[in-house]
Amino acid sequence: MYPEIRINTSRLLHNVKVMVNLCNQYNVKITGITKMFGADVNLAQIYLDGGIHVLGDSRIENLSKLTKLEAEKWLIRIPMLSEAAVIVKSADVSLNSELCTLQALDAAAKQQKKIHKVILMVDLGDIREGFFNQELLLQTAKAVKKMNYLQLYGIGTNLTCFSFVHPDSEKLLQLQKLGSMIDGGLQELIVSGGNSATIELMMNRGLPKGINNLRLGESLLFGRERASYRYIEDTYSDVFVLRAEIVELKEKPSLPWGKVGVDSYGRRPIFEDRGLRIKAICAVGRLDIDIETMRPLDPGIQILGASSDHLMLDITDSEFSYKIGDLVEFVMGYFSTMRAFASRSVAKVYQ
Numbered sequence: 332m333y334p335e336i337r338i339n340t341s342r343l344l345h346n347v348k349v350m351v352n353l354c355n356q357y358n359v360k361i362t363g364i365t366k367m368f369g370a371d372v373n374l375a376q377i378y379l380d381g382g383i384h385v386l387g388d389s390r391i392e393n394l395s396k397l398t399k400l401e402a403e404k405w406l407i408r409i410p411m412l413s414e415a416a417v418i419v420k421s422a423d424v425s426l427n428s429e430l431c432t433l434q435a436l437d438a439a440a441k442q443q444k445k446i447h448k449v450i451l452m453v454d455l456g457d458i459r460e461g462f463f464n465q466e467l468l469l470q471t472a473k474a475v476k477k478m479n480y481l482q483l484y485g486i487g488t489n490l491t492c493f494s495f496v497h498p499d500s501e502k503l504l505q506l507q508k509l510g511s512m513i514d515g516g517l518q519e520l521i522v523s524g525g526n527s528a529t530i531e532l533m534m535n536r537g538l539p540k541g542i543n544n545l546r547l548g549e550s551l552l553f554g555r556e557r558a559s560y561r562y563i564e565d566t567y568s569d570v571f572v573l574r575a576e577i578v579e580l581k582e583k584p585s586l587p588w589g590k591v592g593v594d595s596y597g598r599r600p601i602f603e604d605r606g607l608r609i610k611a612i613c614a615v616g617r618l619d620i621d622i623e624t625m626r627p628l629d630p631g632i633q634i635l636g637a638s639s640d641h642l643m644l645d646i647t648d649s650e651f652s653y654k655i656g657d658l659v660e661f662v663m664g665y666f667s668t669m670r671a672f673a674s675r676s677v678a679k680v681y682q
């Protein structure tokens with residue numbers, strides 16, 4: 332069944348091992364983030380095989396798929412108040428920033444006779460999740476310590492996700508200091524210094540002492556850090572390859588004819604006149620992929636655009652003579668792979 336996404340599991344395992352080794356050098360433990368692949372159990376297992384012991388996902392229904400895997404499970408999106416019970420059931424740890432939600436988690440944990448661990452999030456400039464007001468953070472930490480069924484497990488931050496503010500030593504030192512202020516327990520507190528955007532700082536020896544955790548997705552899956560968007564040495568960026576089938580192949584003009592309107596975003600499309608070109612349509616579309624974050628393996632193919640269910644290609648410059656029913660391969664990036672995993676129409680093939 333096509334389209335299909337082929338997953339090179341040995342390359343993924345290699346990436347995981349490289350990242351585990353790298354982070355070990357800096358005394359950083361990895362929480363392997365599974366949201367990009369919808370917490371596919373086979374891929375989550377590869378994280379564990381590569382030496383990761385903690386898994387994290389943004390959606391509780393994804394974590395519920397991982398119950399059979401022996402790993403600590405973190406819910407990494409701020410929990411929904413309405414989901415407190417299922418969060419306590421399926422997650423060992425959650426990332427939090429709201430007192431009333433923490434109270435609901437405590438109540439749910441009491442009912443289930445369980446201890447639920449919480450990490451308090453601090454906003455250090457990205458304006459996504461986390462406490463902005465330090466006083467409120469410290470008060471909330473105090474309140475959590477008084478709750479019988481919650482354990483204050485750590486402190487964390489998230490950067491380079493909304494405003495694309497980079498992590499730096501000063502921000503992470505602030506996080507570490509806040510961590511030592513809310514400390515007081517016997518156990519070492521988790522200080523979670525961000526996502527794949529913190530790798531570069533770590534490799535430049537800029538991580539303050541005490542930052543002992545990173546939550547990693549993209550760097551494990553695509554071998555890329557997220558600050559300068561560089562490829563990490565000795566990793567693979569082509570773990571995920573999409574194959575889509577050609578359903579139409581015709582010579583057509585490069586310019587549309589007739590009155591051109593606007594696209595679904597209200598933008599007027601622009602076309603370049605390159606004369607008659609050989610166009611292929613593949614049976615895959617925006618529902619399944621993101622054309623900005625994928626590239627054809629055949630360098631002679633150009634992606635022209637896509638609608639919900641059609642991918643338009645210019646294959647004029649290719650060395651190969653494609654025919655109807657042939658498959659075209661694409662190396663997939665983060666968002667494109669994420670969509671492919673979320674799509675019901677894309678088959679998964681493990682290699």
Ligand SMILES: *Cc1c(COP(=O)(O)O)cnc(C)c1O
Nearest residue numbers: 364407489526527546547548549
């Ligand atoms: C998605 C996410 C991550 C992982 O980010 P990558 O850039 O893929 O490493 C980490 N933390 C949180 C809170 C996230 O939502």
